[in-house]
Amino acid sequence: MNKKYFALLALVIVASMVLSACGGAAPTAAPPAETSAPEPTTAPAAPAPAQVEFTAPGYGGTLTTVKERGMLICGVNSQVPGFGYVDAAGAFSGLDVDYCRAVAAAIFGDPEKVEFRPVTASERFTALQSGEIDILSRNTTWSLQRDTELNGNFVHTTYYDGQGMMVPKDSGITDLAGLDGGTICVQTGTTTELNLADVFAAQGIAYTPAVFDNADNTFAAYAEGRCDAVTTDKSGLVARRAVLPDPENHVILDVTISKEPLGPMVRHGDDQWFDIAQWTVFAMISGEEFGLTSANIDSMMSTATAPEVRRFLGLEGDLGLKLGLENNWAYNVIKLVGNYGEVYDRNLGPDTPTYIPRGLNKLYLDGGLLYAPPFR
Amino acid sequence: MSDNNSQSAATPFWRDERYLQILGQVVFVLLVGLFFYSIARNMITGLARQGMALGFNFLKSMSGFDIGEMLIEYSRSSTYGRALLVGLVNTLMVSVLGIIFSTILGIILGVARLSTNYLVNKIAAFYLEVMRNLALLVFLIFWYLGVFLKLPRVKDAILWPGNILLTNRGVGIPWGVPTETFGTYRLILLGGLVLASAVAVILHYRGRRTGRPPLTTLWFFVTLVGAAAIGWIVLPSAPLALDLPYVKGLNLAGGRILSPEFMALFSGLTLYTAAFIGEVVRAGIQSVSKGQVEASRALGLSGFQTLRLVVFPQALRVIIPPLTSQYLNLTKNSSLAVAIGYPDFFYVSSTVINQSGRAVEMISLIMLVYLATSLLTSVFMNWYNQKIRLVER
The missing domain is CATH 1.10.12 (Lyase 2-enoyl-coa Hydratase; Chain  A, domain 2)
Structure with a gap:
């Protein structure tokens, strides 16, 4: 008898603890006021050094932490060749991975001072929120909800993508309607999962989702014939088709379900860090626009005459210092990692097994969407 | 002073x-x-410093994602709360079925382990040792990738006797579909249950008065099945129509389709837990002293009667507490479904965490729900334990 009551009692206690912990959230709107309270006292207390930094919560904190650590921690994918992939030797490669190297080059002048931490789609935002990683660079789609509720800021689009659908060639399916009543493999915790539900509901096509935890499981199940189709971003489909046992037997349908602007993401609350992350992307894009490559940049250092290029290279002005970095940060990005075009060709170019035509990911001068603000 | x-x-x-x-x-x-x-x-x-508030209101907002299998109504326009409920029902289904089947298999294994038949004994021992020394996760992945996904594609489906269809999209089994007389039939079943309970109670008291052991349980079921059968025959049309599974386009239709994820999780959990239950049962039976068996044989009870009336009631006292732990383990182990994509409570929760970004709330909720199901199971099992314990006079 006692045991029974004890069990019930324990249940009630735990329930009340959890509820009170959560109920306690509303009144603790106070702590922000509490934590911000010391600010006015520190600000007047330190007028001696004339340049008092504007101390919004967390401003500058990330760069300081990273510098003290001597290492950037970057959350990446490890399962999508061309974007974020770890090979048998443990080496990371891909467009998103090279972006992390570019940020490390901008901060430290050394692209190797970065630790890659593979995160799954479903744990990536928590990893960023909790400070486990400094930047999330993991083919993540920019959306309003993620920009706000998930407490992140998208830096810039580094790859313009769209969601596609891959089916086995012998199925004879050519459009979405052909999938009526079928099963579709999809990865959990992605915008892909939501787009799939949206589009199929809108078009009135019945389907059963088979949802998996990571890309490897999703494509393994698809390869076993668990599903009639597999869906993810088109770039991902191209990349994963290359590592299927029989790539030639699968086709990517000529339909695009949604816009998928992919890009890196940083936490709310540190605008300096956001600027560094964003201008690293712009440096890679502008580098291509200015014709600067890792091969010719050293000779350009002495021959460049255009003022904007000279500012870019750190020969004039103090653009790097404004970001809290060395003045030659952009030089380091191009010299040590390469401009956007070089990075693209290295990971997704014609010579790679994951070749994807550049499409929208060309410079605006060539009819694409890549456009960086001026270096001024 | x-x-x-x-x-x-x-x-x-x-x-x-x-x-x-x-x-x-x-x-x-x-x-x-x-x-x-x-x-x-x-x-x-x-959290406050990052501008994130705590609260459970997000459970009322639209989920936007679909779930592969569900026993209750759900669509992408349902709420997060509803999605979690779908997951909970899925967890409960696999747990309850797993508990029932692993108990049956476990008792058979436990008795077989004590059999004097050399072959039966060794087969049971081999099974127990292999199962108890495997990692459950590996076993589940084996069942999923190695067995159920290796079944043929839909167009080459294997037809087993009893109209069971085997494909890598799922296992289709025949299922009853309620017809218009089903409502009446449900009332007949209810009446049968009342009648059977009455019979059981009367037999129980008569047995006490006369001192002759009544077969209460047997007559209870005989009455119940009798009532069910008479109802089925008397009604103008059968209350359940048999629905056979068949191949329709890209998928299976009709009957009841059990997904490969469910089948893998269910078989894995059942076979794994049955091994532990087998050992519990064996320990329980062996705890009954030999004198008890000898005494009952001396009184002229048959082998089966000895087992049913003397050994099992005493063994049960030893069996129930560790059996409770095994039931709890099975329920909690069902969260390994995340590895093979069965939408159980934990899996749906992790999707919700990701789509809503409410990690703290969801993790508390997950802990609370597993704690509540476990505590409810143990409350019930403790009640049963109290009921069957040896009453000292």
Whole structure:
């Protein structure tokens, strides 16, 4: 008898603890006021050094932490060749991975001072929120909800993508309607999962989702014939088709379900860090626009005459210092990692097994969407 | 007075063992309380600094994602709360079925392990040792990738006797579909249940009065099945129409389709837990002293009667507590579904965490739900344990 009551009692206690912990959230709107309270006292207390930094919560904190650590921690994918992939030797490669190297080059002048931490789609935002990683660079789609509720800021689009659908060639399916009543493999915790539900509901096509935890499981199940189709971003489909046992037997349908602007993401609350992350992307894009490559940049250092290029290279002005970095940060990005075009060709170019035509990911001068603000 | 004074002077309260004991406990409770208070406060201020509020209102907003299998109504326009309910029902389904089947298999294994038949004994021993030394996760992945996904594609489906269709999209089994007389039939079944209970109660009391052991359980089921059969025949049309599974386009239709994920999780959990239950049953039976068996044989009871009337009732006292742990393990182990994509409660929760970004709330909710199901299971099993324990006279 006692045991029974004890069990019930324990249940009630735990329930009340959890509820009170959560109920306690509303009144603790106070702590922000509490934590911000010391600010006015520190600000007047330190007028001696004339340049008092504007101390919004967390401003500058990330760069300081990273510098003290001597290492950037970057959350990446490890399962999508061309974007974020770890090979048998443990080496990371891909467009998103090279972006992390570019940020490390901008901060430290050394692209190797970065630790890659593979995160799954479903744990990536928590990893960023909790400070486990400094930047999330993991083919993540920019959306309003993620920009706000998930407490992140998208830096810039580094790859313009769209969601596609891959089916086995012998199925004879050519459009979405052909999938009526079928099963579709999809990865959990992605915008892909939501787009799939949206589009199929809108078009009135019945389907059963088979949802998996990571890309490897999703494509393994698809390869076993668990599903009639597999869906993810088109770039991902191209990349994963290359590592299927029989790539030639699968086709990517000529339909695009949604816009998928992919890009890196940083936490709310540190605008300096956001600027560094964003201008690293712009440096890679502008580098291509200015014709600067890792091969010719050293000779350009002495021959460049255009003022904007000279500012870019750190020969004039103090653009790097404004970001809290060395003045030659952009030089380091191009010299040590390469401009956007070089990075693209290295990971997704014609010579790679994951070749994807550049499409929208060309410079605006060539009819694409890549456009960086001026270096001024 | 002076004597009293010297007494208290001799042992001041900080050296008085009675006070110290209480003091020690109070300090310990305070420390634990302080610890939890500080981590909770730490979390809340941390979240507040990032501008993230806590609260469960998000459960009422639209989920936007679809779930592969569900027993209750759900679509992408349902709420997060509804999605979690779908997951919970899926968890409960696989747990309840797993508990039932692993108990049956476990009892067979436990008895077989004690069999004097060499082959039966060794086969059971082999099975138990292999199962108990495998990692469950590996076993589940084996069942999923190695067995159920290796079944043929839909167009080459294997037809087993009894109209069971085997494909890598799922296993289709025949299923009853309620017809218009099903409502009436449900009432007949209810009546049969009342009647059978009445028969059982009457037999039970008569058995007590006459001292002859009545076959209460047997007659209970005979009455129930009899009523069910008579109802089926008497009604103008059968209350359930047989629905056979068949191949329709890209998928299976009709009957009841059990997904490969469910089948893998269910078979894995059942076969794995059955091994542990088998050992529990064997230990329980062996705990009954040999004298009891000899005494019952001396009284002229048959082998089966000995097992049913003497050995099992006593063994049950030993079996129930560890059996409860196995049931709890099975329920909690069902969260390994995440590895093979069965949408159980934990899996749906992790999707919700990701789509809504409410990690703290969801993790508390997950812990609370698993705690609640486990505690409910143990409350029930403890009640049963109380009921069957040896009443000392």
